[in-house]
Amino acid sequence: MDYDNAARDTINAFAPSVSWEELLWLLPHEILGATIVFAMLAIAVRRHFFVTTVITTLGLIAAALAASMQFSHLVQGAPSALVTPLFLIDAFAVFFVIVLCLGALALAILGFGYFARLDDAREEFQLLLLLATLGAVTLASSAHFVSVVIGLEMLSMALYGMIAYPIHSKVGAEHSLEAAFKYLVLSAVASATMLFGMALIYSQTGALEVVGSANSMLGYASPLALVGVMLVFVGIAFKLSLFPFHLWTPDVYEGAPLPSVALLATLGKVAVGAFFLRFLIHSHLLLNESVTLVLALLAVASILAGNVLALRQTNLKRLLAYSSIAHMGYWVVALLSGVGLGSQNMAASAAAFYLLTYAALSLGAFACLSIASSSESEAGVLSDYRGLFWRSPWLALALSVMMFGLAGIPLTAGFIAKFQVFFAAVESSQWGLLAALVLGSAIGLFYYLRVIYQMLQPAGEEGRTLRDLGLESVGSVITITLVVLFVLWAGILPEPLLVLIAALFG
């Protein structure tokens, strides 16, 4: 490295100046930021839910397109870019940016249908959604603990508002404030714990980088650094709702409006998951046995607790909450099967695939729920879906596809995802974890089948009639159709997706 470059790097380190080229790498982030400003101004000029939604969706589509172009460049061999020490734009990050933007797009459309008749200001929901998406995108592309915290907080702050969104509505908002507060308090504690962990890591290694060499052997840095790592894990486990930190999940899922829950379950998990995956790959933490032991305990406890507690639920939202706990447990099994170890990227690919599939499946499930509901009355109780197959067969079919997918039945993406987790676990001889997987999957089937069984019951008197679909639900119907097609496509012909995901770690 010649003198000029070295000098520039030194200057960059203290007062990061960003070149045009680097700005271009952050295009998706910038588009999202600009869309937020633009949408806010548009609301100030005139409140109109449809216009705000259009602005939001266009912004998200533009961000996704920009990210797709970056992705094709990166996959074709363009070098990945460290934009300031804060962001690492590589195929991995850009892939998740695309996924997050598309997920947010679906949520914006669902939110439109859901809140169309809310007797309160509706436009800010889309604003909060954009903010949360920006946070999620930041998190997924972060290369530094600072951007991790910024992204995570942006995501959480927006979520507090979104969970409590129908608070001033006269109907259907009994629990949303309680849910928002529960999430606020616990999330703040988790964030503080995580920050403390980062501080401990910094005190031991002197570096806040997630990628790069400074923190690449974190597992062996010092005992105190390891304590820091554990505290960071606590924060992550909270966001992913892993076992001992899962207590908020069912209550928040039950109380929050459906599009917000869908955001929690999709964007929230994908963004944090992507960061966790990157953290583990770059820090080689799994070399340390105490780290793997802690994660294994988290995984097994989550799988068992999530599945067992889901068994007796009569509220579909709570059921999905417990199922998400179990699924995150499965996901950690994929991580434990050797992420960041050895040359084979089987485990990392399996984890990325699982994350994507889980997001698609829970998005689809919540989309089906939200199309059956509106902000005035949510169809959350299982018996609301009694006989759905004979009342609205297409919706029932879509929800069944999602349930089969979550249960890991062939022909759906869920099967391919679970198959890869099994494969990764067998390859790394994780027999104890495999036993938990098998047991969890079997228990899981029981309650997913219960949902389908309810839908297959003859429609009795008590089965309530679902609302008629108005014009505002056209977008939601298209969204559900696309998600169902994706889930089936990834279940029947997964090869393109597998190749794509393998390229992330190549």
Next chain:
Amino acid sequence: MSLLAILLILFLGGAAAWASSLLHPRLPRWIALLSVVGAMLPLVTALGDPAVSDGGWLIEYNLNWIPSLGIRFSLALDGLSALLVALTGFLGIVAISAAWNGIDERVGFFYFNLLWTLAGVVGVFTAVDLFLFFFFWEVMLIPMYFIIAIWGHENRRYAATKFFLFTQLSGMLLLISILGLVYSYSLQSGSLSFAYDDLLSVEMSAGVEWWLMLGFFVAFATKLPSVPLHSWLPDAHSQAPTAGSVLLAGVLLKTGAYGLLRFTLPLFPEASAAFAPVALTLAVVSILYCAKVALAQTDIKRLIAYTSVSHMGFVLLGIYAWNLIGMQGAVMTMLAHGLSAAALFSLAGGLQERLHTRELDKMGGLWRSAPNMAVVALFFSVAALGMPGLGNFVGEFLSLLGAFSVSIVATALAALGMILSAVYSLWVMQRVFQGEEISQSDEEGATPLSDLDARELVIYGLMMAGLVVMGMFPTVFLDYSSAAIERVVSISGSLSDGFGGR
């Protein structure tokens, strides 16, 4: 290509049957019937192929499916699978006939499930890629779950869930074992492959082989079923609608036996040989215990279900006798039991349709009012008890003969099962068709008892003819399977410890 045609006709026929229910409620059953008949046409041409008895794979279809995981969409047919596919097709028609008038709600969805179950079973019998095999293994479950859960009897939910959990849990073990096998292969060859032929060559340490074999065995023994994994079966069979019971007993149980023959033994010869004494013991226990339990049943479908487990014990016995005679006996028992159990279940279903009960206590003296039915029932009861001249006798006799050279004690005990089967078969005949006729008038909503109609007579006639041909000319069938069986047996010949020498 023609194998793909069979699967596609069944899958698409199922979808078409469902869609057609929107037009007319009677349309689905015709579409279903046409699909099954149409799907069997390619098979008939295959069975006529003179190359059948040469062994080897008859028709192959091979396509890259998921190359990055080494998964291929490969189907193939040999004599053994051809026989079982033919049985599946035939019993498919029987099941459709059993459902012809019995199913009157959600007709389209019913035939959709029926055809998809059949497609899954055909897939299981023809897949030679283990991923694809597992895929079909799961595919055949879900429609069957629906058939039991929607159209079943009073306790259907419990039965359907139990059926699903048992098969799914054991299926997971199968999946892990498959993955372990593929991983061993990848260590050895450096590439991933799920192909059957590739995996046959895997060298494993004894411990690994033992555990992987156990995973396969548990999955298949649950399906077969063998004691102690059988407890889902009486519930599932008794609660399923008649067509469901026919498929379960006739076809789905055979997938377990097929799995043992095709996969467990050839893939893990040493471990299987070491395990054979345990398997033989389980077989004997299944035969005797379930025959004994059958005697205590008051529900006619539960009774037949337990006898099924007992008869499948002979299949297990024949397979683990591990010689040509025993295994051929197992194949023959599979075919013959497929027909006789299917017939008995549809007779029981016919009785339930007419009497609105499955309780033996509420039946009696039916010979007078339904003589044709009684004769048909007598025929199949006698077939099930192993009357010489009918298919079941050939199968069970060969199984016992094969087992005799391995273990005289096991053979002697298993042979007692044939006595018990005579006891319960005749006992049922006596309870249901002889004695005092129980008056039907006090039963609410009971229709006057009607005898078999022409459709039923034709179907039962065909099944009787099948059993007689199997009994009289068993070589017609055995020739088909002999090449495939010999290949399995020859693997044991290469074993170092000489399995037969015990």
